[in-house]
Amino acid sequence: MTADRKQAAADAFDSAASDYLESAVHREGPGLDRLREVFDEASGPVVDVGSGAGHAAAAVVETGAEPVIALDPAPSMVRTAVTATPALEGVLGDGERLPIATDSVGGVTSRVAAHHLPNPRTFLEEVNRILRPGGTVVLIDNVVPSEPDLATFYNRLERTRDPTHVACYPLEQWRQWLETVGLVPDSVTTFRKTLAVEPWLERQSPSPERRQSVFRLLLEAEEDLIEAFEIEVSSEDGLPQSLTTTAIITARNPD
Numbered sequence: 001m002t003a004d005r006k007q008a009a010a011d012a013f014d015s016a017a018s019d020y021l022e023s024a025v026h027r028e029g030p031g032l033d034r035l036r037e038v039f040d041e042a043s044g045p046v047v048d049v050g051s052g053a054g055h056a057a058a059a060v061v062e063t064g065a066e067p068v069i070a071l072d073p074a075p076s077m078v079r080t081a082v083t084a085t086p087a088l089e090g091v092l093g094d095g096e097r098l099p100i101a102t103d104s105v106g107g108v109t110s111r112v113a114a115h116h117l118p119n120p121r122t123f124l125e126e127v128n129r130i131l132r133p134g135g136t137v138v139l140i141d142n143v144v145p146s147e148p149d150l151a152t153f154y155n156r157l158e159r160t161r162d163p164t165h166v167a168c169y170p171l172e173q174w175r176q177w178l179e180t181v182g183l184v185p186d187s188v189t190t191f192r193k194t195l196a197v198e199p200w201l202e203r204q205s206p207s208p209e210r211r212q213s214v215f216r217l218l219l220e221a222e223e224d225l226i227e228a229f230e231i232e233v234s235s236e237d238g239l240p241q242s243l244t245t246t247a248i249i250t251a252r253n254p255d
């Protein structure tokens with residue numbers, strides 16, 4: 001079941017590589033700035049798990065770290081990343097079974113990909129396994145409020161748009177998993193990101209029914225959801241837009 005689900009996610013992303021390469025929200029953002037701050041010439045090798053079209057991996061290349069490995073289960077994502085940034089090494093792989101030797105890398109990052117993994121804790125165990133002592137992971141992903149109703153709404157919205165979405169979790173859950181696998185969190189920041197519904201939908205090419213369901217969920221949302229996710233109708237195009245929260249968590253493999 002998990003294997004089928006993972007294959008479905010890889011297949012869905014395989015046909016979307018060029019959209020992700022061009023996507024404005026993937027080309028920039030505080031997560032990329034954090035990668036440029038954290039890594040340097042001494043950090044390599046650095047692995048970007050769920051690299052997509054390679055925006056995070058390319059930001060790590062700018063730091064002088066080498067080699068930088070763009071790892072993704074979707075072949076066209078890996079090809080697109082390496083074509084856009086030839087300094088990258090492309091590797092096909094699953095975030096929960098990294099084809100990388102134990103204690104062999106100085107850095108790992110994963111940006112807006114962990115919510116596609118059925119077993120996030122297994123992913124973190126793998127990250128901890130491949131990091132050498134003192135190595136750093138920068139995990140960047142959307143997170144949900146800790147109130148269950150708000151979290152359920154957000155994950156339902158994401159799954160309606162993209163059936164391969166597994167789940168976004170509250171920050172406390174990530175912190176607990178990191179500690180359980182032996183990683184030491186050392187900084188956590190969050191930022192709000194506008195979810196302009198039209199380009200966000202387009203990247204996954206949902207059916208007309210799915211599009212309607214997404215609009216319905218947003219336009220019929222109750223007051224507490226409107227407030228939590230700042231749902232509003234854009235004055236520019238009359239379409240709903242909303243805000244999500246993204247966390248940047250930096251943690252270390254202890255010396």
Ligand SMILES: C[S@@+](CC[C@H](N)C(=O)[O-])C[C@H]1O[C@@H](n2cnc3c(N)ncnc32)[C@H](O)[C@@H]1O
Nearest residue numbers: 013026050051052055056074094095111113116
């Ligand atoms: C939103 S894209 C990533 C964007 C990219 N990290 C960036 O910074 O622009 C999510 C990626 O997660 C990948 N993915 C899905 N399932 C995965 C898995 N089991 N292991 C690793 N990556 C996975 C998808 O193929 C896709 O390329």
